[in-house]
Amino acid sequence: MKSKFQKIYDDLAERIQNGGLKANELLPSENELADSYKASRETIRKALKLLSEHGYIQKMQGKGSVVLDVTKINFPISGLVSFRELADKMGKRAKTDVIRLEEQMMSLYMQEEFQVKEVAPIWNVTRVREIDRERIILDKDYLLSSLVPGLTYEVCERSLYAYVEEVLGLTISFAKKEITVETPTEEDKELLDLQGYDTIVVVKSHVYLDDATMFQYTESRHRPDKFRFVDFARRTR
Template identity: 80%
Template sequence: MTINKFRLIYDDLAGKIQNGILRANELLPSENELADTYMASRETIRKALKLLSEHGYIQKMQGKGSMVLDVTKINFPISGLVSFRELADKMGKRAKTNVVFLEEQGMPADIQEHFQTGEELDIWKVVRVREIDKENIILDKDFLLSSFVPGLTVDICERSIYAYIEQVLGLSISFAKKEITVEAPTDEDRELLDLRGYDTIVVVRSHVYFDDASMFQYTESRHRPDKFRFVDFARRTR
């Protein structure tokens, strides 16, 4: 199989960014300099830079060139409701979802507390590992009411549950209540994540609602602490 030269250049530059050889907030060499370095045409260099930009490695700066982005951390909005798929689309092939567990079952007592019900309603339990740059760094555990979200499959869970809910089922996801804590890793975290010796996990617990205020999902998202930066926009009120 023949590999296009721009892909080889992309792989080399992406590797240098990941390893810190090309540092965040610094400018890449110019297109002419890169063309000389890699003995390639400027068109080939442009294709490689376009792919780097699409995958979140660089940002084109008008009149200045291409600035290296900080790929060691990924911005996760606190106040917004953004699916991993929507974040992953910005990273291209850097990100992947692996479904570890999918089963429809009765709601266990500890999950009933989150849904504030004494009934053993049917739910989907979905466990997914999020892989970025070939490391398992997020463990997502989702519990969704089967009555609201029927017909889940592994393929849907690999792609986007939210896209399925909104685009196929025609339901409107409205808001979530979130709690963020720092905790010791569980045995499950250690088994499924590449913790690299970290002895803490950032846990985001979310209760998610439709626009009629019906809660349909409880999520526990467990993050390796070095990879994620949680961001929000705050406005002072008087």
């Protein structure tokens, strides 16, 4: 049975998701929420804390709690951030489903992407990312087996980057990215909740270690209405 604060959390989260509580507006005060839900202020604080942890609100000192825009997720362009790191900010709103984990020899297409002359074994990892119960990202990762041995479904479900850095002791340094808008493939249509959209945003990344060795090629395929791609730019002369 759910506790009182969890029920309040669920109700407020649903109101934010369906637009009843709009982005950039202030939530009612703790006292107003306590009166509305017939609950103590401590119970309200617990619900607000959970909303903050899951990315629904931002507490502002002296102002209260501001509703965040949950219809779009900010993806940094210049930074290297794993989905797990983004998902940690959303709590139970995010889920990963590993569709495929296979070790295979490079195709000609993969040889070109990795810029190698000799065929080498690679991991083929396909994962669907679910946010707020909608399947909206298809991640297709290809990694050199020689540099990233021992992949498991559990590793792929949690975080490839955490495994590479924390278990294998490698340093991920930089990536070259390309963003295109494409027509969804049959695989996109099968695995994602496209809701009738006839385009998909594709972020292609070539990812390198600190010795400039490319170890990963990724295609991250996004439903277009759910993402805001952000960057910071400074004008120089």
